[in-house]
Amino acid sequence: MSREPVIGVQGVSKRFRRRGPRPATLKDLVRHPLEHRNRDDFWALKDVSLRVRAGETVGLIGANGSGKSTLLRLVGGLGKPTRGRIVTTRPVQAILSLGDTLDPYLTGRENATLIGILSGLRRREVVARLDEIAAFAELESFFDRPLRTYSEGMQLRLAFAAATSAAPEVLLLDEVMSVGDLRFQEKCFHRLEEMQQGGTAVLFASHDEEHVRRLCDRVVWLSHGEVAAHGSPDDVYARYETGMHLETARRSESLARDEPEHEAAAGEERFGTYEVEIAAVRIEPASVVSGRNDGGSLRIAVDLAPREPVEGPILVVTMHHADDYAKVLEVNTSGDGSELGRLDTPRTVTLDLDRLDVQPGEYRLSIGLFERDWKFAYDYHWHAYPVHVEDGGAGFGPPRRWSAT
Amino acid sequence: MSVSRIELGSPRPTRRRRLGHRFDVTAHLVRTELATRHRGSLLGWLWALVPTLAQLVATYFLFTRVIPLDVPDYPVFLLVGILAWQWFTRSLGEGVGSLEQRRELALRPGFALELVPATSVLVALVDYLLALPVLVVALAVTNGLQPESVLLPLLLAIQLVYCVGLVLALAPLQVFVRDVRQIVALLVTVGFWITPVFYGVRQVPDSFVWVYRLNPMAHLIGAQREILIEGTWPEPGPLLVVALVGLAFLGAGWLLFRRLRDSVPEHL
Numbered sequence: 001m002s003r004e005p006v007i008g009v010q011g012v013s014k015r016f017r018r019r020g021p022r023p024a025t026l027k028d029l030v031r032h033p034l035e036h037r038n039r040d041d042f043w044a045l046k047d048v049s050l051r052v053r054a055g056e057t058v059g060l061i062g063a064n065g066s067g068k069s070t071l072l073r074l075v076g077g078l079g080k081p082t083r084g085r086i087v088t089t090r091p092v093q094a095i096l097s098l099g100d101t102l103d104p105y106l107t108g109r110e111n112a113t114l115i116g117i118l119s120g121l122r123r124r125e126v127v128a129r130l131d132e133i134a135a136f137a138e139l140e141s142f143f144d145r146p147l148r149t150y151s152e153g154m155q156l157r158l159a160f161a162a163a164t165s166a167a168p169e170v171l172l173l174d175e176v177m178s179v180g181d182l183r184f185q186e187k188c189f190h191r192l193e194e195m196q197q198g199g200t201a202v203l204f205a206s207h208d209e210e211h212v213r214r215l216c217d218r219v220v221w222l223s224h225g226e227v228a229a230h231g232s233p234d235d236v237y238a239r240y241e242t243g244m245h246l247e248t249a250r251r252s253e254s255l256a257r258d259e260p261e262h263e264a265a266a267g268e269e270r271f272g273t274y275e276v277e278i279a280a281v282r283i284e285p286a287s288v289v290s291g292r293n294d295g296g297s298l299r300i301a302v303d304l305a306p307r308e309p310v311e312g313p314i315l316v317v318t319m320h321h322a323d324d325y326a327k328v329l330e331v332n333t334s335g336d337g338s339e340l341g342r343l344d345t346p347r348t349v350t351l352d353l354d355r356l357d358v359q360p361g362e363y364r365l366s367i368g369l370f371e372r373d374w375k376f377a378y379d380y381h382w383h384a385y386p387v388h389v390e391d392g393g394a395g396f397g398p399p400r401r402w403s404a405t
Numbered sequence: 406m407s408v409s410r411i412e413l414g415s416p417r418p419t420r421r422r423r424l425g426h427r428f429d430v431t432a433h434l435v436r437t438e439l440a441t442r443h444r445g446s447l448l449g450w451l452w453a454l455v456p457t458l459a460q461l462v463a464t465y466f467l468f469t470r471v472i473p474l475d476v477p478d479y480p481v482f483l484l485v486g487i488l489a490w491q492w493f494t495r496s497l498g499e500g501v502g503s504l505e506q507r508r509e510l511a512l513r514p515g516f517a518l519e520l521v522p523a524t525s526v527l528v529a530l531v532d533y534l535l536a537l538p539v540l541v542v543a544l545a546v547t548n549g550l551q552p553e554s555v556l557l558p559l560l561l562a563i564q565l566v567y568c569v570g571l572v573l574a575l576a577p578l579q580v581f582v583r584d585v586r587q588i589v590a591l592l593v594t595v596g597f598w599i600t601p602v603f604y605g606v607r608q609v610p611d612s613f614v615w616v617y618r619l620n621p622m623a624h625l626i627g628a629q630r631e632i633l634i635e636g637t638w639p640e641p642g643p644l645l646v647v648a649l650v651g652l653a654f655l656g657a658g659w660l661l662f663r664r665l666r667d668s669v670p671e672h673l
Contacts, residue, residue, distance in 0.1 A: 016671065076514025078670040094514040101509045105441045114433060118513060122422070123429040172514065 004089070006170050006201045007052040007075060012084035014045040014070055014225075044070040045225045047084070052201045054090075054169070059216035059233070060205040061240060067225040068205040072096060072172045075203060090201070093119055093168030095160070095176050104148040108139055108158055111147055115162035129165045136187070137161035153181065160188055167195045173204045189214065209237060231325060235318075235382075238368070239271055242376040272379035276313060276343060276369055279305040281385055283365070288356055289392040296356040296389065302349045302367060309344035312372035317351055320383065322362035329358075332370075357398065360391035427517055434524040439531060453532040454539065461487055464603050474604055478634055481543050485633055486602040488540060489626050492533040493568060494593050500525035500572030501579050501586050508673050518666055519659075522572035526565065533561075544633060551636035557629065563648050564625050570654035577665035580672050601626060621647050 045067045052058045060068045074081055076094045101118060102111050112133045116126030134143045137157040139150075147155060160176070173192075192215060196202065206212050212219060212233060219236040221229040221243075229239045280303040288296040300317060319329040331351070333340055340349065365387055368380035443449045464483055468474045476482050500522045504511050507521050544550055579585040600622045601609070609617060617623045624647045628639035 073512075073514070073670065078512060078514055080667045092514050096512065096514070101513070103437065103441060106437060110437065110440070114437060117426075117429050117433050118510075118516065120426065120515070122426055123433065 003053045003055065005051045005053050006088065006090045007050075007203060008085075008087040008089075009048060009050045009071070009075065010085045010087070012045055012048045012071075012074065012081040012086060013043060014067075014074060014079070015082040016042045016044050043225055045074075045081070045222075048222070048225070048227055049084075050220055050227070050230065052170075052203055054201050055196060055199040056218070057196055057202040057204055057216045059212040059219040060203065060222060061207070061209075061212060061219055061236070062222035062228070066222040068222055069096070069174055070225075071222070072174050072203060072205055076172050088170060090169040091120060092170045092172060093163075093166075094172035094174075095163050096172065096174040097176065102147055102155055102159060105146060107146055108134070108137075108143045108150065112137075112143075112158060112162040115159060116165055119163055119166055120168070121166050125166070133158075133161045133165050136165075136191075138184075153184075157184060164188075164191055164195070167198055167200055169200060171195065171200050171202045173202060173206075175206055213237070232327065235366075238370070238374070238377060239380065239382070241374075242271055242273065242380065244376075269382040269384070270380065271382070272369075272377040274379055275308055276304055276306040276310055276378040278367060278369060278379045278381055279303040279346070281365075281367055281381070283385055283387065287388045287390055289390045290356065290358060290360050296358075296392075298353040298356050298387070300351045300353070300365070300367070302351075303346065304343060304349060304369065305346045306343050309342060310371075310378065311342055313340055313343055313378060314370045314372065314374065315340065315349055315351075316366075316368045316370060318366040318368075319358075319363050319387065320366065322364045322386065325383075328363065355399070356389065358389055360389050363387040363389060427520065430517065431520050431524060431527065434520065435527050435531065438524060438528050450535060453535050457487060457491055457536055458539075468603055474608065476605060476608075478547055481540070481547050481634055482605070482630060483603055484540055484543055485629050486626050488533055488536055489564065489629060490597065490600065490602045490622070492529050492564065493622060494597075495529035495532060496526040496568040496572060497575070497589055497593055499529065500568070501575045501589050503572070504576045504580050504669060505673065511673055512670055518669065519573060519662055522576040522662075523569055526568040526572055529568075530561075530565065540633075548634065551633060553632035553636050553638055556632045556638070560625055560629055560632075563644075563651050564622075566648070566651040566655050567621055570651065570656075570658035573655075573658035573662040577662055577669055580669050581665070596622070605630070618643075621650060 048067070048071060050058060060071065062068055072094065073079060073096070074086055075088065076092055076096070077088075101115055103114070106114070109130060112130060113123070113126050116129065116133070117123055121129075130143075134140045137154075137160070139154060139158055142150065142154065147158075150158070189211075192202070196215070202215070204212065204215055216233055218231065219229075219233045220227055221236050221240050223243070228243065229236045282299075282301040284299045284301075288298055290296045302315060304315075314332050314334040316330070316332040318327060320327050333349070340347075363386070364383045365385040366380070366382045367385065368382075369378045370376070370380075371378065439450070443452055446452060448455065461480075461484055464487070465480060468476075468483075469479060499506075503522045503525045504518070510516055510521055511518055541550070544554075575585055575589060599616070600620055601617065606614065606617050606623060606627055624643055628644060631637045631639045
């Protein structure tokens with residue numbers, strides 16, 4: 001399977017001009033000629049970059065109006081970015097909304113044909129697939145009745161079956177997986193997973209965490225048109241939930257302030273509610289040598305400074321490759337059975353990794369303190385602490401023993 | 406995971422395949438448009454014909470009994486004019502608002518948007534072609550079919566070029582400024598009177614003939630009457646100019662359409 005990038009979004013910004021009820025009439029132009037200059041610009045997307053490779057599925061999450069649909073439309077070629085560039089190297093298909101293209105006065109068969117043709121198939125190719133479409137949508141006995149006799153669920157089934165009958169190489173999906181009943185949803189997922197395995201690149205916008213976690217390899221969180229987080233579903237949802245929690249807390253004013261007291265390490269990305277802060281992190285040694293007999297040990301000491309008492313927080317340490325964010329290690333206190341208990345005074349938690357056993361290279365540690373049920377982060381220093389692993393000459397240094405008989 | 410029944414990717418979009426696909430899309434849009442328009446009505450596609458015939462009868466009565474114009478072969482003379490003019494007005498009437506009408510197509514990624522206004526012109530052309538047998542019969546029973554009639558497809562092609570050029574320019578403009586439709590409707594209404602539809606350029610006083618020379622539809626309707634009724638070849642010079650101007654219209658319409666196309670989705 002080729003893993004070439006098929007969607008490239010590079011520094012894309014999109015400005016919409018917000019100017020009263022949009023469609024201008026000549027009268028408006030004559031009566032308010034100046035409004036043209038005083039208009040109120042609105043940036044729907046700000047400097048968004050992402051890349052989707054063949055066979056990869058990237059999820060777009062974020063509140064309503066955060067720019068998910070705008071991004072999908074731009075990738076689909078509907079409109080041009082105000083700044084930046086969008087490159088797609090394969091024909092793009094999109095299911096941005098089901099049912100819109102359906103005509104109530106045409107039969108199911110005619111509608112399926114129309115959707116199939118609009119999805120890029122020649123007419124004869126669609127006709128050859130009609131039986132399969134009817135079977136997938138489970139509408140065989142209704143296929144030649146006008147669409148207005150269909151229930152909404154039946155219409156959606158027809159639209160999904162017809163739109164996906166030709167597995168596209170690039171698919172844009174906007175919040176359409178809530179099709180029909182649960183059993184049919186499962187069928188749709190199955191079809192999407194088949195496509196993924198066949199190498200279809202999917203860009204999928206959704207509010208449904210379960211759907212996103214199931215389909216997506218990576219997730220991009222858009223907030224007010226900007227990329228707020230980008231990474232594995234676990235990473236991004238952790239930050240997303242924290243962001244949501246923070247917003248709720250801010251609204252209810254239960255948190256007097258949410259700025260950290262302790263200075264953050266240089267260049268780190270940090271988020272959290274700061275009810276407990278990660279005040280300092282010490283890593284020893286600064287440079288690990290791999291291939292040594294001890295495998296290269298590492299000690300990480302984390303100073304925790306609670307602003308108010310919290311119960312049973314979880315400390316997480318993650319190690320990624322510095323360049324491509326590939327995860328090499330993820331451990332947490334709860335998973336290892338080292339409960340931290342109640343935290344009301346400053347404490348230092350130390351993690352000793354006896355054997356690192358990783359390839360030489362540059363790594364980054366992310367260190368986070370989470371709420372006891374992983375609902376949000378008190379403080380999360382993402383991709384913040386560099387670890388340099390030197391080549392000791394022997395590659396790895398696995399635990400070993402020589403013997404001669 | 407079971408072996409997939411769906412194959413990845415439609416065949417590579419070669420140029421030939423793209424053209425063929427556009428043809429399929431256009432044909433399907435025209436077909437469904439025609440199919441839905443008259444489905445469930447008693448007369449069906451005859452409704453494409455009835456208004457034309459009603460207008461024909463009323464106009465015929467007006468200009469033979471009330472204000473006699475004294476045009477020879479007036480029924481066929483009138484029919485030729487009305488059919489050509491109706492194709493023109495229906496093209497514009499449907500085409501200008503077509504992008505708003507088929508909003509869902511304009512919001513489909515990868516859709517060749519120019520096919521939407523073009524479809525309006527083609528649907529109106531089908532109406533014209535449905536009425537053509539009536540014209541042929543009328544010509545046959547009045548003064549016989551002229552051999553020069555073979556030129557008709559060329560005249561229709563020139564008119565097609567004008568119609569497509571105009572709707573390509575006007576349909577996206579209508580999305581931005583919603584007055585365009587009304588302005589076009591007004592111009593078409595005025596156009597009916599200053600185009601020789603129910604009269605001929607011969608009835609026009611010499612001092613105003615220059616106005617008619619600037620009107621492509623006057624040339625096209627006049628040429629149709631020459632080949633279908635009088636059995637004479639039209640002057641090639643003016644017709645060539647009309648055809649070239651038509652191509653310029655089409656080119657300008659296409660350029661304007663391409664310029665505006667990217668902004669259409671966000672204004673719908």
